[in-house]
Amino acid sequence: MLTKDLINRIAGATGLPKKQVEHLLATHNAIIRETLMDGKAVQLPGLGTLEIKERKERAIVHPRTGERTVIPAKNQLAFRPVVNLKNELNKQ
Amino acid sequence: MSDSKLGKSELRRALAARAGSTEQETKLFLDALNAQIREGLKQDKQVKVNGIGTFRLQNMAPRESMNINTGERITIKGYEKIVFAPEAGVKELIEHNTPMKKKNAKQVTDEINPLEKLGEQADEIVGILADLGQSPAEEEKPKKTKGRKAAAAKAVEPKAETVELKAEKPKARKQPAAKQAKPAEQAEPTTPAGQTEPVIPAEPQPAAPVELPEAPKAQEAPKSEEKKEKNHFLRDTLICVIILLLLLLVGYFFLRSQISNWLDSLNNPQPAQTEVVVEAEEPATAVETAAPAVPEEIVYDKLITTERMHRHSRLAWMAFRYYGDKQFWVYLYDANKDHIVNPDKIVVGTPIRVPQLTKEQMDTTLPATRATLQRLLEQGEEAKKK
Known part of the structure; x- marks a missing residue:
């Protein structure tokens, strides 16, 4: 399902004009991004949590050349689904 | 909790404020959004x-596992x-623009430990x-020192050329050093300059030494390595030779x-020995029969051993042994x-006396x-025909 379909469906389900749904979705996503950038997790009710996970710095060895390099620490966006959702999806 | 997590209601409020719509609308929207995402995932x-x-469903195939307590095999659905x-x-954005904010927010003291x-x-x-x-480093050391020496030689060399007029001895001494650094010399633009200007000793002298240490240092390493390699090559070839x-x-x-023997055997050709050993039993009393002492014949007074002929044995092989x-x-x-009637057909069990040969008898270089x-x-050849 693409964003377009999603917007159509939401508009259909809520009776809100498509334009407004589009606007709401964009704002919603912007808020999520900004929150994440602040290092905060975002709860998507009924779906799960988007959070930032820290990946530690680690040393790797190139298997061919034996070269050693350090991959710097970084933050990654991770999604932790609600347990409920998994059960629901796997019911069928 | 509100510190580290953006909750449902917070999100709604923020969204309402940002998008300029009522709380009612935003609630509707958010509920619909999540419901639709779930629906979409299902469909x-x-x-x-x-x-x-993108939210996606990834199918995890069923797999076999084992109950660690009972050892029972189970399939995980x-x-x-x-x-x-x-x-x-x-x-x-998140990788680059969130510089470990989490850590800072949590504990400042924690930072020391990591x-x-x-x-x-x-x-x-x-x-x-x-x-x-370690080993490469050790190898590099001598190279570096050599390189430095070469550089030093180079630094000295232009001076030597300028001083040329004054004294000949130092030049004679320093030129070999310069020759060693020849490959370097050719690549250097500064030395030819030094060579062209020996007439005016005052100017080039300060100029050359100042320029030199910069230029050669960059080339130093490859040069010395080349030299090293050359030396290695020379040494290796010498050892090989x-x-x-x-x-x-x-x-x-x-x-x-061996060659002389071979030549001799060429001179007096010796036919291949094809002794066929016939299986039969000979009385052991034959051992005691005395050797005939024909006057012109060779007398074998000393015996090494007496060996019985056995299968697959050949006189030639015994001789070789x-x-x-x-x-x-x-x-x-x-002897x-x-x-022995026929040397090619000796009966198994025949005792063979192995005489001690003198040095003259074994010296094939003697004509006698x-x-x-x-x-x-x-x-022997004649006997073979019998």
């Missing part, structure tokens, strides 16, 4: 939300896993690298006797011809010995 197994990323892949832009840890890890890695790189020479010498001494040469089989035949050998060979 299409994939929902793309522009601005964040396959299931759909919910996976979220952030949009490329979002991922970048830093120390990192430092320790770095030290460890450095140690490992040092261990690994010496080894080859030694091998040739040894081979020559080893083969000389005792005397070191097959061609002396004729002596064996001669035993009283009870060769003659006797020839004579005995003729006798």
Whole structure:
């Protein structure tokens, strides 16, 4: 399902004009991004949590050349689904 | 909680404020959004939300496992896993623009420990690298010093040329050094300049030394390596040549006797020995039969041993074993011809006396010995026809 379909469906389900749904979705996503950038997790009710996970710095060895390099620490966006959702999806 | 997590209601409020719509609307929207995403996951197994990323269902196949307590085999059912892949832009943003904010927010004191840890890890890695790189480092050392020497020689060299007019001795000494650094010299633009200006000794002298240390240092390393390689190559080839020479010498001494023997055997051809050993039993009393002492015949007064002929045995092989040469089989035949009719067909069990041969008898270079050998060979050949 693409964003377009999603917007159509939401508009259909809520009776809100498509334009407004589009606007709401964009704002919603912007808020999520900004929150994440602040290092905060975002709860998507009924779906799960988007959070930032820290990946530690680690040393790797190139298997061919034996070269050693350090991959710097970084933050990654991770999604932790609600347990409920998994059960629901796997019911069928 | 509100510190680290943006909750449902907070999100709603923020969204309402930002988008300029009522709380009612935003609530409707949010509920619908999440419901639709769930629905979409169920239907299409994939929902793309522009601005964040894609939610996807990943099918995990059923797999076998074992109950660790009972050892029982169990199958873990396959299931759909919910996976979220952030949009490329979002991922970048988060990777690069959230510089460990989490850590800062949590505890400031905590920062010291990870830093120390990192430092320790770095030290460890450095140690490992040092261990690994020790041998190369050791090799590099002499190179570097050589390179420095070469550089020093170069630095001296232009001076020597300028001083040329004043004294000849230092020049004579320093030129060989300059020659060693020849490949470097050609690549250098500064030295030709120095050569063209020896007439004016005042100017080039300060100019050359100042320029030199900068230019040669960059070229230093490859040069010295080349030199090293050349030296290695020279040394290796020298060693190879010496080894080859030694091998040739040894081979020559080893083969000389063999070649002379071979030449002799060419001179008095010796037919291939095809002794057919006939199986039969001979009385052991034959051992005691005395050797005939024909006047012109060779007298074998000393015996090494008496060996019984057995299957697959050949006179020639015995000769090779005792005397070191097959061609002396004729002596064996001669010493035993009283009870050997045909040297090619000796009965198994026949005792063979192995006489002690004198040095003259074994020296094929003596004409007398060769003659006797020839004579005995003729006798043997004749006996073979019997």
